[in-house]
Amino acid sequence: MEPQDVVAAIIRKDGMYLIAQRNRDKYMGLRWEFPGGKVEPGESFREALSREIKEELNIVIEVHEKLAQESYKDDRIDVNLHYYLCTWKSGDTRLNEHESIAWVAKRDFDKYDFVEGDGNVLSLL
Numbered sequence: 001m002e003p004q005d006v007v008a009a010i011i012r013k014d015g016m017y018l019i020a021q022r023n024r025d026k027y028m029g030l031r032w033e034f035p036g037g038k039v040e041p042g043e044s045f046r047e048a049l050s051r052e053i054k055e056e057l058n059i060v061i062e063v064h065e066k067l068a069q070e071s072y073k074d075d076r077i078d079v080n081l082h083y084y085l086c087t088w089k090s091g092d093t094r095l096n097e098h099e100s101i102a103w104v105a106k107r108d109f110d111k112y113d114f115v116e117g118d119g120n121v122l123s124l125l
Contacts, residue, residue: 003071003078007049008036008118009061009086010125016103017125018088019112020057023097027076030099032112034083034121045082056098059091068124072117081117 011018011034020035022028037052039045046063053061064085071080093101104112109122 003073003080005039005045005048006036006079006081007039007045007052008034008081008083009049009053009063010034010067010083010121011053011061011086011088013088013103016105017109019102019104019114020098021100021102022115023099028115030113031115032102033115033118035098035101046084049084049086053086054091056096057091057101058094058096060089061086062089068121070117070120074116079117083121 018035019032022031022033024030035053035056036049037056039048043051049063050061053059064087066082067085068083069080070083095101106125114122
């Protein structure tokens with residue numbers, strides 16, 4: 001299986017970070033993550049991230065520098081995760097994919113059960 005490129009948005013506002021709880025019916029359901037999704041053929045990572053966030057959360061973001069890259073593989077998935085720092089530009093959130101979202105201070109990350117990969121990035125913030 002060839003690894004799938006996945007992009008994730010680390011959206012920061014007023015010292016808080018936006019995290020999203022995965023849909024209960026999806027793999028790793030109810031765990032927390034930085035929102036994002038798969039890169040489609042012909043798309044840049046930044047284009048994919050903007051599209052995914054618009055589709056999933058109904059908001060427009062500005063994508064800034066890449067913060068980190070992680071690889072994660074188990075018996076169900078094989079992904080290269082690309083994390084980008086982002087800012088919220090416009091829109092009101094609407095949950096099209098996730099169970100819920102939360103704005104979390106860095107010191108409170110340990111209160112949330114993050115998916116593998118995302119948990120490794122927390123120390124970089």
